[in-house]
Amino acid sequence: MQLFDPDVQDAHRALSRGRSVRIVGARGSGRSTVLGRTVQLLERSRHPVVSVVDDGLGVALPGYLAAQLLRTLGAAPAKEPSAIADALAQAVSAGTIIAIDGLERVDAFSLRVLETVRLRTDVRFLVTELPGFGRHDPDRTLSPSWPERVVRLSGLGLAEAHALAADVLDGEVDPALAAVLTAQTAGRPLLVRLLASTARDRDRLVRSDGVWRRAARSLWNDDLLHQIDGLLGSYAAPVRRLVAALAESGPLRLGDAEAIGGADVLRTAEDYGLVAWSGDRGDDRVQAWPPLVAERFRDRESAAAGYGAGRSRVSAALLADRLRRQRETGHRVMASAASGWPESPDRPLLATLDLQVEPSNGDAEGRQHLLRAAARGDTATLRRLALGARASAGSGPAVPVADAFADLLEGDAASAAAKADVLRQAGVRLLAPDDIVASAYVATLAAHRLGDPHLVERSLEAALLAGRPSAAFTPLYAALLQLNALHRSDGATAKLHSALASESHRLAPTPGAFFGTGADLVHTVLSDPDRDPAAFDSALARAGAVRRESGFPLAAAQTVAAGLEVGFGPLAAAEFGRAVSELIAPAFHRIARLVELLDTGTTAAVRARAGACVDGPTFPMGDLVLAAARRETDADRRDALLGLAEALGGQRMPGVWPPRVAAAARDGSDAATLTGRELEIAMLAGRFTNAQIGELLSISGRTVENHLARAMRKSGVRSRADLYDVVSAPRGWHPRRGGPGGPSPTRG
Structure with missing residues (x-):
């Protein structure tokens, strides 16, 4: 498995074009991995690279790194900074x-020498650095050299x-x-x-039916002790004292x-x-x-049981949201900034997840009523449940979830999404897995209708982080696993897609009663309606x-509605009408009337429906009409269908499952579609012949x-020169358009 391919490509591309590169993380x-793989790619493409190996003595001995460089380059030893720089x-x-x-492990003396060398020559640097290191210790880092590229991990x-764990296990x-x-x-990484390897070795994981699963409440084991200590020891x-105190005491007030x-x-x-x-x-x-x-410093008996005193226990969605935001730019937290929420509106929430929360049994009967009403599409009962929960408790997950289910069934996807996304509301504490799964299910379907991929992703991940719910909610959980698989139907996440689908089928x-259950669903919806329309219609x-x-x-x-959005056919349309009649x-009755019009209505009726435009913006149905238009052979009727699609908002549901890739995107030139080996050869194609590349890579x-x-x-190109330009150029550059700067960049 090749992690960090985009980061390695980014670093290699920048260095090939004369930039220095900082890998910050x-x-x-994984910053050392990115550096090592970038060095390998540079050496294969015959760039002169000098690597400095850290053996733990760098900071302790002034001038140590500079002396290493002198020996590596075969230069005469020297003692004075100016003499070393000259050599x-x-x-x-x-x-x-x-x-x-690791610039943080290099002594200040050597860094001053390197700064002098940089000013005198065209040498470039490929370095790894901790986030914010230059701000906290400016004497121990290289000043920014321009042009420079920063690769953030x-x-x-x-x-x-998931892919990494499958590789390790x-x-x-x-x-x-x-x-x-x-x-x-x-x-x-x-x-x-x-964690994966030590948990396996200490029998905290078990392989059942060919799948690795947890065999213990906690994955912590004593093999991790010296590993964590070694990580913190540098x-x-x-900083180490602060981390230990926070871990032992639990979360502390800022002051x-x-x-x-x-x-x-x-x-x-915090920066680190x-x-x-x-x-x-x-x-x-x-x-x-x-x-x-943090678990390294917790009481071992509590850790083995999966609990810890003083540990903040909150909803899984907060952690899912934090994990997502930490991978986005522009969300850095300043711990010494103002502590109040209004003064820091972009401060990302963070929660330590208690993965062993037991479901509450206090309102088990109410939850059963909720499930039955949701499965039947009984909006009246859902509203009564919400009203009763509001009157008895005044708050809690049952109120927004029941209301959200009803809103979704009535077609108000925006309201359903807002209420079901209660998982992200910071005031909700310690939701049981049952509540998280129910809310995530509604939020996912509503977000799909609204074309909100961020809410879809956050809801699906929150359900996984919450863990297995009670038996009654297992069908909902299985449905979410299947929807997660459909959401990840692209080749880049094939392993996770397969694992999610397999677990859902198990x-x-x-x-069952909820959209997403049943082993036939993924095969039906993922099949190509354009290849065999009749077969797709029959299967749906x-x-x-x-x-x-x-x-x-x-x-x-x-x-059937999900399938009709991507492949409209008469058999499925008729079956949809039969289901909705119950x-x-x-x-769904509004959708059924539209489906009947698309299936059997006259061209005049379609044009009249476009003029009426009676559907509000809460339940867009433009994709259904576009799917019917793709199947229409009569030009006049197809024109009428396209007019109706535009009246209904056009293609307003980008959340179709599986995510469909437009033809223009499929035919475009995107180097990210290349495999690791194809990209590696493409990077060499601008400098070497096929025989030379084969010799470098030990292939024919x-x-x-x-x-x-x-x-x-x-990549949509016809020459190896254009291919090299595509994979080595900045993002957005294309050889046929000359790139943002006009002419083709210089290869070198």
């Missing part, structure tokens, strides 16, 4: 790249962490286990590897945390990714981060009939030729 983020400047060749892993997403991984690994490590003593080591130390630790905000609005506490590091192998109608005849008309209507949900010239042909076809 916390320890464990290095004469020893480096044109275009030399100096690679340094943050935590892995769920799909990447050498087998399929339960998606719920991948979610735990992601949550405990904040997606840091080094920690994911450590930080300054005040108390500053009292331990001062505001500067707190800000430094060792401290983060905890809690909800109005709560100015900070905590040790990631959770795995939990709910037959169609059959999937709906199976659900309707099993007593689940709402699931039948939802399933429902009392107003939104015919293999090189095949890779080049596929890469050129994917």
